[in-house]
Amino acid sequence: MFFDMSNNSADKLLSNLNDQQKKAVITTEGYVRVIAGAGSGKTRVIAHRYAYLVDVAGISTKNILCVTFTNKAANEMKKRIRSLIGDADLGLICTFHSFCVQLLREDCHVVQYPSRFLVLDEDDVESILKGCFENLGVTSKDLTIQAARENVINYKNGKMYPLYIEMLSDPKMELLNEYRNNATDLMDKIFYEYLYTQRKTFGLDFDDLMNFTLYILDTDNNVKEKWQKRLEYIMVDEFQDVSLHQYLLAEILSGYHKNLFVVGDPDQVIYTWRGANVEFILNFDKRHPQCKTIIMDQNYRSLSKIITASNSLIRKNRFRIEKDLKAVRNGEGQCVYFHAKTQHEEADWISNQIISLQEQGAKFSDIAILYRAHYVSRVIEESFVRKQIPYTLYSGIEFYRRKEIKDVLSYLRLICRGDDLSFLRVINEPKRGIGKKRIKYLQEYAEEHNCSLLTALSENIDNAIIKGTSARQFLDMIDKFKATYTQMTISDLLTELLEASGYEEYLRVSGDEDRLNNVAELKQAVYEFETTAGEDVTLEDYLDHIALFTNMDKEDQKDTVKMMTAHSAKGLEFPFVFVTGMNEGIFPSRKINTPEELEEERRLAYVAMTRAKDKLFLTDSEGINYDGSFRYPSRFIFNIEKANLDYVVELPQELVDDAKGYIQANEEMIFCKEKFKVNDRIVHPIFGPGVIVDIDHKNSCYIIKFENVNTERKISFRASLSAE
Numbered sequence: 264m265f266f267d268m269s270n271n272s273a274d275k276l277l278s279n280l281n282d283q284q285k286k287a288v289i290t291t292e293g294y295v296r297v298i299a300g301a302g303s304g305k306t307r308v309i310a311h312r313y314a315y316l317v318d319v320a321g322i323s324t325k326n327i328l329c330v331t332f333t334n335k336a337a338n339e340m341k342k343r344i345r346s347l348i349g350d351a352d353l354g355l356i357c358t359f360h361s362f363c364v365q366l367l368r369e370d371c372h373v374v375q376y377p378s379r380f381l382v383l384d385e386d387d388v389e390s391i392l393k394g395c396f397e398n399l400g401v402t403s404k405d406l407t408i409q410a411a412r413e414n415v416i417n418y419k420n421g422k423m424y425p426l427y428i429e430m431l432s433d434p435k436m437e438l439l440n441e442y443r444n445n446a447t448d449l450m451d452k453i454f455y456e457y458l459y460t461q462r463k464t465f466g467l468d469f470d471d472l473m474n475f476t477l478y479i480l481d482t483d484n485n486v487k488e489k490w491q492k493r494l495e496y497i498m499v500d501e502f503q504d505v506s507l508h509q510y511l512l513a514e515i516l517s518g519y520h521k522n523l524f525v526v527g528d529p530d531q532v533i534y535t536w537r538g539a540n541v542e543f544i545l546n547f548d549k550r551h552p553q554c555k556t557i558i559m560d561q562n563y564r565s566l567s568k569i570i571t572a573s574n575s576l577i578r579k580n581r582f583r584i585e586k587d588l589k590a591v592r593n594g595e596g597q598c599v600y601f602h603a604k605t606q607h608e609e610a611d612w613i614s615n616q617i618i619s620l621q622e623q624g625a626k627f628s629d630i631a632i633l634y635r636a637h638y639v640s641r642v643i644e645e646s647f648v649r650k651q652i653p654y655t656l657y658s659g660i661e662f663y664r665r666k667e668i669k670d671v672l673s674y675l676r677l678i679c680r681g682d683d684l685s686f687l688r689v690i691n692e693p694k695r696g697i698g699k700k701r702i703k704y705l706q707e708y709a710e711e712h713n714c715s716l717l718t719a720l721s722e723n724i725d726n727a728i729i730k731g732t733s734a735r736q737f738l739d740m741i742d743k744f745k746a747t748y749t750q751m752t753i754s755d756l757l758t759e760l761l762e763a764s765g766y767e768e769y770l771r772v773s774g775d776e777d778r779l780n781n782v783a784e785l786k787q788a789v790y791e792f793e794t795t796a797g798e799d800v801t802l803e804d805y806l807d808h809i810a811l812f813t814n815m816d817k818e819d820q821k822d823t824v825k826m827m828t829a830h831s832a833k834g835l836e837f838p839f840v841f842v843t844g845m846n847e848g849i850f851p852s853r854k855i856n857t858p859e860e861l862e863e864e865r866r867l868a869y870v871a872m873t874r875a876k877d878k879l880f881l882t883d884s885e886g887i888n889y890d891g892s893f894r895y896p897s898r899f900i901f902n903i904e905k906a907n908l909d910y911v912v913e914l915p916q917e918l919v920d921d922a923k924g925y926i927q928a929n930e931e932m933i934f935c936k937e938k939f940k941v942n943d944r945i946v947h948p949i950f951g952p953g954v955i956v957d958i959d960h961k962n963s964c965y966i967i968k969f970e971n972v973n974t975e976r977k978i979s980f981r982a983s984l985s986a987e
Contacts, residue, residue, distance in 0.1 A: 272318040276311050276347065280304075283559045287526075288312045291320060291496070294517075294551040296544065297526040300588045301573075301873035302564030302836070305526050309500055310340060312524065313356075314347035316496055326495040328516065329356040332504055336834070337361070340500075355494075359509050363472040366479075370486045373479055374432040381466040388412065388468055395456040403694075406449065409774050414450050415457055419470040420508070428478045431462050431471075473508045480515050491519035502527035502547075506538030523551075529583045533830060533867045535859070541582060562588040562873075564836050566596025569872065569879045572907040577869045579902045580862045588873075597878040601911040602885075602896060607791075609884035610646035612911075613841050616880060617652055617824060620839055627653055631837040632826040633871045635850035637662075638780045639843060640826055641788060647824070657827040663809060667770065667778040668785055672809065674760055675753075677717065678744045679802050683709075686716040693769035696732035704728055717741070740764060753805050754790050829871040840875035841882060842868070845897040847925060848888040856962055858934055868899045881908070885918075895922035898930075935963055935980040944987035950976065952987055 277285050287297050287308045299305035313329055316322040331337045334357075341353045355362065368378050383391070392411050396402070419427065430439035439462065443455035461468070467475060480487045497517045499505065502525035505513070517523035525547060532541040548554040562570055567590040574587045603609035617630055632643060632654075641662040647654050662668060670692050673685035690697045709719040721738055723729055740763050748756050761767040761782070770778050793800055825837065829850075844850055851864035872879055881903075886894045896914065901923065939945055943955045945967070953969035964977045965984075978984070 273315065276315050276318065280308070280311065281561055283557060283561065284308050284311070287557050287559065288315050290555055290557065291316060292522060294521065294547070294554040295524045296502075296547045296554055296556045297524070297559060298544075298556065298584055298586060299526050299528055299559045300562060300586060301528065301531065301870070302562040302588070303559040304561075304563060305500070305559065306340065306343065308559070309498055309526060310343035310347060312498065313340075313344050317348050317351070322495060324351050324353055325355070326493060327355060327498070328362065328494045328496070329498045330359055330362065330500065330513070331356070332358060332501045334358060334361070336500065359505075359512065360469060360472050363476040363512075366476050366490065367467070367472065370479055370483075371475060373483050373486060374428065374475065375434055376432060376467075376475070377465050379465070381464055382472070383461070383464075383466040383468040387466065388415075391457055391460045391466075392453070394460060395453050399452055399456060401449070401453065403772060406453070407773055411450075411453050415454055416470060418450075418454050419468075419474060424474050425478060427458060428475060430458055436462060473512065477508060477511060477515070480512075487515065488519070490516060495520050496522045496524070498524045498526070500526055503529055503532045503541060503544045504534050504537075504539045505543055507540065508538075510540075510543045530577050530580070530586075530866055531833070531870050533833065533863060533870055535863055545582065545584065558584075558586055560586045560588055561591050563591050564876055565873060565879075566590060566592055566594045566877055568596045568598045568907070569875050572598040572879070572903050573869055573872045575907050576865065576872065576899060576903050580865055582859075582862055594877075596876075598908055599878070599880045599911060600900060600908040601880065601882045602914055603882065604885050606642045606884045606886055607646070609843065609882050610642045611650075613643060613843065613880070613882060614646045614650045614652055616841075618650065620878075625839060627822045627824045629838040630824045630841070631832065631835070631839070631874065632824060632841045632843060633829050633832050633874065634826075634842070634844045635829060635852060635867070636780065636844075637665075637777060637828060638784045639849065641784050643826070643843065645788075652824060653822065654824040654826050657825060657831055662781070662784070665778075665781055667781055670766065671757070671761065671782060671785060672806070674764060674766070675757070675802060676806055678741060678748055678756075678760075679806070681715055681717045683716045686720075689764075690716075690720075690737065693765050695734060695737055697734060701728060701732070748802055753793055753800070753802055754786065756802065757786060757789055829867050832874050833870050836874050836876055838875075838877045839880070840871070840878075841880040842871045843882045845881050845883040845900055846888070846894040847897055847922070847929075848892050848894065850897055850899065853888065853892070855933065857960075861930075861933055865899060865902070868897075893921075893925075895925050898926045901926070932981060933963075937963075937965065937980050939965065939984065939986070945984045946987050947978065948983055 277288065280288065284304055284307065287295070288311050291312075297305065297308065299308070309329065313327060316327060317324060329340065331340055337357050341356050344353060344356065345351065354365070357365070364382065367376075367380070371378060371380065381387075389408060389412070392408050392415075396406075396408070396411070430436070430442065433439060436459070439455065439458055442451075443459055446452045446455050480490070494516050497513060499513050504527070513523060513525070525544065527544045529541050529544055532539055535541075548556060565573070570588045570590040577583070601609070601612055603612060613632070617627070620630065621627065632640070634640060640656060644654065644656075644662050656662075663672070670689055673688040676682060677685040677689060687702070690702070705716050705719045705723065708723060709716050712719070712722075714722075720729070720734055724735055724738060744756065744760060744763075751759075767779075767782065770782065789805065792805055829842070842850075850868060851861060855861050855864060872881075881900065883896050883900070884894065888894055896918070900908070937958055937960075939955055941955055941958060944952065945955060946952050947967070947969065950967075950969040951971050953967045953972075955965045956968050956975060957966040958964075959966060959977065962977070963980045965980070966975050967978050968975050
């Protein structure tokens with residue numbers, strides 16, 4: 264159904280839209296799927312469609328739900344819509360979770376939960392879990408907070424979620440206390456203790472907001488019909504990123520009027536690790552056979568060479584809706600590929616290109632550096648500092664200002680300088696029982712005796728207030744290194760210090776791989792400093808050198824190069840984009856095990872490339888990855904095809920052959936198919952006879968119960984199995 268377009272409001276709203284965009288705006292009724300390619304103007308379409316419903320169709324803003332994925336996107340959408348329809352109540356332009364809060368404030372009484380519930384943020388959740396650990400006598404040796412948090416998430420998003428809602432809904436908590444008192448498994452104990460604490464505060468965490476909403480809509484028809492009838496039109500932005508629960512919520516809410524408008528791009532699904540499922544948008548027309556599909560493929564952002572290269576890359580994916588972006592802007596642009604022999608050569612080439620761009624009139628703020636993981640930024644940051652290129656690092660902080668790096672540098676500084684700032688930073692990293700009360704005592708003692716905190720601790724090591732802590736071991740460690748560090752290389756000192764302090768083990772137990780990668784990168788930086796600075800370099804020399812990186816204040820600099828991960832760049836655009844670290848083991852990540860994961864990595868590279876408006880630079884370098892593998896050029900470089908890239912230097916044929924051989928072997932493993940099915944009896948060369956009880960397609964392995972092994976084993980599809 265199309266509304267009459269003969270009035271002035273319609274003409275004004277549609278005048279600057281292309282044919283695809285107009286169709287998306289005026290197709291108001293039923294289920295509508297818009298496949299909006301990168302840079303095709305989807306935000307513009309959603310804003311104009313909202314305004315069209317209000318100004319032309321006469322729909323009240325109270326009857327339109329427009330869901331975005333971030334609060335920032337919601338605020339931007341409101342600004343655009345207000346510029347079209349004037350000041351209005353736009354409370355239902357919001358995120359999924361914000362909508363759930365609004366629904367629950369109005370209707371959570373049906374599950375006997377107060378409308379003034381507390382929304383728990385991640386710090387609240389962590390505090391509750393720490394209290395649970397303390398109440399149950401659980402330590403980090405038994406379980407990490409991160410593992411406990413993941414367990415709570417899994418419980419709340421599993422099949423038992425209606426049961427836990429019933430527990431929280433019981434005013435007397437009889438059911439919850441029954442489970443809590445009878446729990447024997449550690450994970451169960453923590454989960455029920457978590458629910459108990461949560462219920463006492465009448466709190467709901469992010470998972471609860473969605474789960475409670477779905478539970479209420481599923482169990483109370485009156486509430487469901489009220490919201491279904493109220494929401495006459497529902498629009499969902501970034502539909503490719505919705506989780507199962509978000510998908511179900513959109514389906515339920517649109518169940519009465521059946522006006523659901525979804526916008527997304529299957530080629531930009533990059534958040535499956537957060538629950539996104541590309542099949543929701545790919546199969547939308549199968550669930551709703553009367554669905555109208557509109558493809559917006561005109562790109563207003565990038566020049567033609569960038570579009571051609573991006574199309575060439577994403578065509579290699581199989582799970583997608585066929586479309587090729589078409590560049591609207593005049594001009595070819597540039598798509599450049601540079602292969603370096605070393606990371607430093609790669610970083611300096613990037614710096615030199617940026618200096619050249621600036622000399623040609625570009626602003627630093629026109630330039631973005633994108634990469635797969637934060638640790639890749641370190642060498643580039645050092646080059647920028649040397650060449651005085653201002654930069655800002657987004658979704659993180661500068662390499663030498665990251666917590667784990669500052670912690671390690673503070674340990675080094677405490678050894679040679681014994682300063683109070685370093686002492687306060689590391690005395691309880693990892694935990695040693697030196698809490699606020701003891702720190703206050705040491706500070707008062709140091710003030711009274713005019714000494715450092717390290718000295719204060721040493722002079723009070725036998726004081727009753729310090730007993731029961733790990734202070735003596737800490738002091739012994741610092742004293743040992745104070746006595747020996749001048750005879751050690753900085754690299755050896757750092758390695759031994761990380762082990763003796765327990766800091767590296769602390770990061771390992773916490774399961775934070777990014778921070779471990781950053782510490783590994785620091786080791787590499789120290790080694791490179793020693794190699795270039797000469798044999799007589801001292802720890803003090805290194806700390807003075809590194810002060811150039813830690814003392815730079817970039818907060819007030821607006822004209823800076825932007826540095827961020829490819830994930831963080833989604834939704835942004837820049838005239839000039841460098842995608843760096845295009846190596847096997849980096850981009851794509853070395854963690855790729857399945858065809859689905861590989862396609863997501865390729866989509867992530869596609870997202871990174873399509874951020875560029877005028878010039879796109881892809882770079883990589885030779886060297887060794889942290890796992891010991893050689894840094895071959897990324898398969899994505901070869902996916903793009905040479906005709907679509909301007910090679911700065913030719914790749915040696917031997918390197919091309921070796922890289923393609925490595926990639927082929929890797930993809931043979933990734934695309935390995937199962938040869939057996941559930942209940943097949945097989946023979947393993949080591950474990951002997953067994954039966955396949957399940958198949959884990961995501962991780963390409965069988966789950967097998969062997970006759971001679973007590974527990975089930977996960978065995979790769981690649982294993983040498985034979986039929987019994």
